[in-house]
Amino acid sequence: xxxxxLTILGCGSAVPTITNNPSGQVLEMCNKQFLIDCGEGVQxxxxxMALRTARLYTIFISHLHGDHCFGLPGLISTWGMMNRTxxxxxxxxxxxxxxxxxxxxxxxxxxxxxxIFHHIDPRRKNIIFDDxxxxxxxxxxxxxxxxxxxxxxxxxxxxxxxKAKIDExxxxxxxxxxxxxxxxxxxxxxxxxxxxxLTLPPKQPFRYAYCSDxxxxxxxxxxxxxxxVLFHESTYLEEQRDAADRYQHSTAKQxxxxxxxxxxxxxxIGHFSARVLDQQRFLAEAKEVFPNVTLAEDRKVFDFE
Amino acid sequence: xxxxxLTILGCGSAVPTITNNPSGQVLEMCNKQFLIDCGEGVQxxxxxMALRTARLYTIFISHLHGDHCFGLPGLISTWGMMNRTxxxxxxxxxxxxxxxxxxxxxxxxxxxxxxIFHHIDPRRKNIIFDDxxxxxxxxxxxxxxxxxxxxxxxxxxxxxxxKAKIDExxxxxxxxxxxxxxxxxxxxxxxxxxxxxLTLPPKQPFRYAYCSDxxxxxxxxxxxxxxxVLFHESTYLEEQRDAADRYQHSTAKQxxxxxxxxxxxxxxIGHFSARVLDQQRFLAEAKEVFPNVTLAEDRKVFDFE
Numbered sequence: 001x002x003x004x005x006l007t008i009l010g011c012g013s014a015v016p017t018i019t020n021n022p023s024g025q026v027l028e029m030c031n032k033q034f035l036i037d038c039g040e041g042v043q044x045x046x047x048x049m050a051l052r053t054a055r056l057y058t059i060f061i062s063h064l065h066g067d068h069c070f071g072l073p074g075l076i077s078t079w080g081m082m083n084r085t086x087x088x089x090x091x092x093x094x095x096x097x098x099x100x101x102x103x104x105x106x107x108x109x110x111x112x113x114x115x116i117f118h119h120i121d122p123r124r125k126n127i128i129f130d131d132x133x134x135x136x137x138x139x140x141x142x143x144x145x146x147x148x149x150x151x152x153x154x155x156x157x158x159x160x161x162x163k164a165k166i167d168e169x170x171x172x173x174x175x176x177x178x179x180x181x182x183x184x185x186x187x188x189x190x191x192x193x194x195x196x197x198l199t200l201p202p203k204q205p206f207r208y209a210y211c212s213d214x215x216x217x218x219x220x221x222x223x224x225x226x227x228x229v230l231f232h233e234s235t236y237l238e239e240q241r242d243a244a245d246r247y248q249h250s251t252a253k254q255x256x257x258x259x260x261x262x263x264x265x266x267x268x269i270g271h272f273s274a275r276v277l278d279q280q281r282f283l284a285e286a287k288e289v290f291p292n293v294t295l296a297e298d299r300k301v302f303d304f305e
Numbered sequence: 306x307x308x309x310x311l312t313i314l315g316c317g318s319a320v321p322t323i324t325n326n327p328s329g330q331v332l333e334m335c336n337k338q339f340l341i342d343c344g345e346g347v348q349x350x351x352x353x354m355a356l357r358t359a360r361l362y363t364i365f366i367s368h369l370h371g372d373h374c375f376g377l378p379g380l381i382s383t384w385g386m387m388n389r390t391x392x393x394x395x396x397x398x399x400x401x402x403x404x405x406x407x408x409x410x411x412x413x414x415x416x417x418x419x420x421i422f423h424h425i426d427p428r429r430k431n432i433i434f435d436d437x438x439x440x441x442x443x444x445x446x447x448x449x450x451x452x453x454x455x456x457x458x459x460x461x462x463x464x465x466x467x468k469a470k471i472d473e474x475x476x477x478x479x480x481x482x483x484x485x486x487x488x489x490x491x492x493x494x495x496x497x498x499x500x501x502x503l504t505l506p507p508k509q510p511f512r513y514a515y516c517s518d519x520x521x522x523x524x525x526x527x528x529x530x531x532x533x534v535l536f537h538e539s540t541y542l543e544e545q546r547d548a549a550d551r552y553q554h555s556t557a558k559q560x561x562x563x564x565x566x567x568x569x570x571x572x573x574i575g576h577f578s579a580r581v582l583d584q585q586r587f588l589a590e591a592k593e594v595f596p597n598v599t600l601a602e603d604r605k606v607f608d609f610e
C-alpha cells in the first residue's frame with residue numbers, strides 16, 4: 001500500500017514530442033485524486049492507461065499557457081458523455097473561466113454535473129482547498145504569466161492507540177477520541193497516565209509540492225521545506241541557461257538546487273524541452289547537486305512509501 | 306509514388322479509447338496537404354508520427370462536436386511556437402470562429418501567421434475551395450448538429466504528349482499547351498492531324514470523399530458516385546441500430562450500402578464506437594455488402610495507386 005501515488009500523464013513542455021505530451025498529472029492521497037494541470041491529450045492518456053478517476057473532484061491549473069489547460073474541454077465533455085455526476089471544481093486564474101464558459105456552454109450544454117471555477121491569485125500564497133484530510137496551498141512562481149505551484153499537505157493524523165494499555169486500564173470507548181488527540185487519562189483512583197503511555201505518534205503527514213512552470217526562485221524554499229516529494233520543472237540544461245532565463249524556466253541544476261536547499265525527500269524533474277533529445281542528461285546534471293532525483297516519464301506511476 | 310496519401314491521426318468516436326483518438330486525418334494530393342477534422346490529440350499524434358506539415362495550409366472541420374475540433378488551439382499554438390509563417394485557412398461552420406477567436410487572442414496573441422476562418426454552410430452543397438489543381442465541395446450530412454462531409458477532387462489534367470510524334474511532325478514548342486488541352490494540329494502542307502494521334506488521355510482525376518459524422522443518407526450517393534476512395538463513418542454495428550438512429554450515426558452495413566450504391570473504388574470505415582471492443586466485427590459486417598473495405602486505424606497510412 002502506498003501513502004500517495006503520482007501518475008504522470010504528460011511531462012513535456014509546450015511542444016509535444018514523440019515521447020512527451022504536455023503537462024498533466026494525477027496525485028492520489030487520502031483516498032482522493034487531484035488532477036494537476038491538463039494539457040492536450042490528458043484524457044487520451046487517461047483512457048490509454050485505463051486510469052479510473054472516480055475520486056477526482058478537483059483540478060488545479062498552474063497557469064494559462066495552452067500546454068497546461070488545452071485538455072480541459074475534451075476531458076469535461078467526455079466525463080459528460082460517461083454520465084459522471086460528481087461536481088467538478090477547477091482552481092485556476094480567473095481568466096480560465098472567462099475563456100472556458102463559452103466553450104462549455106456550446107459544447108457541453110447539458111452536463112450531468114456542475115463545473116465550478118474557483119478563482120485563485122497565483123501571486124499570493126493562499127490556502128485554496130481545505131477538507132478533513134488535505135490542505136492545498138498556492139506557491140507563487142516566476143514565469144511570463146501569473147503562475148503558481150501547489151503544495152498538497154496531508155493533515156496531522158490521530159495518534160495510534162495502544163490497545164493493550166486501553167484494555168488494561170479499562171478506559172471507556174467514549175474517551176478514545178480525546179486520547180487520540182493527545183489527552184492524558186486519570187484513573188478512578190486518581191492516577192494520571194500521560195498520553196505517551198497510551199498512544200504512539202502518528203506518521204508524519206505526507207507533503208507533495210508541484211512547481212511548474214518557473215524560473216529559478218529560491219524564495220519558494222521556506223514554503224516547501226522538507227516535503228516528501230518535490231516535482232520541479234527542468235525545461236533546460238545549464239548549457240541552455242540563456243533560454244531558461246529568457247523564458248523563465250529552470251535548468252536541471254537549478255531544480256536540484258531548490259531540492260537541496262529545501263532538503264526534500266525526493267525530487268522528480270519534468271517539463272522537458274523538445275530540444276534536448278537525451279533526457280538522461282537532465283538526470284545527470286541534477287544528480288550532481290541532489291542525488292535522490294528521478295526523471296518524470298509519460299505514463300510513469302510513482303508510489304510513495 | 307502515390308497519387309494520394311491518407312494518414313489517419315484518429316478514428317475513434319466521441320470518447321477516446323486505448324487504441325483510438327478522436328477524429329483527424331491528413332489527405333495529401335496534388336502536392337498539398339489537407340487536414341480534415343481536428344480532435345484532441347491531433348498535434349500529439351502528428352509529432353509522434355513525425356508527420357511533416359509544410360504543405361498544410363487548409364483545415365476542414367465537418368461539424369462542431371468537440372471530438373472533431375478540440376485539437377485546434379493546441380495545433381495552432383504549436384505552429385506559432387515553431388515559427389510557421391504560412392497563413393492557415395480553416396473552413397468550418399461560422400460558430401467555430403466565434404468560439405475560437407477569444408482562445409487564439411488570449412493564448413496565441415502574436416502568431417507569425419494569420420488564421421483565416423472561412424464560414425461554410427454545412428446544409429448546402431457548395432464548392433468551398435478551388436485552386437489550380439484541386440476543388441473541395443461540401444457534402445451535406447445528417448447529424449444532430451449542422452454537419453457536412455467533404456469531396457476532394459483533382460482537376461482534369463492535361464493530355465500526355467506523344468513526344469516521338471511531335472518531333473516527327475516538327476510541331477513547335479509554343480503549340481504544345483494547346484495540344485495538351487486537346488487541340489488538333491494542321492501541318493504546313495495542310496494535313497489535319499487529330500489530337501488523338503498526338504496525345505494519350507490523362508489519368509482520371511483522383512477523388513476522395515469524407516463522410517463523418519452522419520446517419521444513413523443515400524441522398525449523398527449522386528455526389529460521391531464513383532469516387533476512388535470513400536471514408537464513411539461506421540460508429541456502430543447493425544445490432545446497435547437503435548443507437549445509430551438515435552444519435553444519427555451509421556452502422557458498418559449502412560456505410561457499405563452507401564459505398565455499393567455509389568460504386569466507389571474503395572471504402573475506408575472509421576469513427577468507431579468505444580462500445581465495440583473487436584473492430585474486426587465492423588469489417589466483417591461491411592464486407593458482406595461491399596468487399597473492398599478497409600478499417601481505419603490510428604496512425605495508419607493509406608497510399609492510393
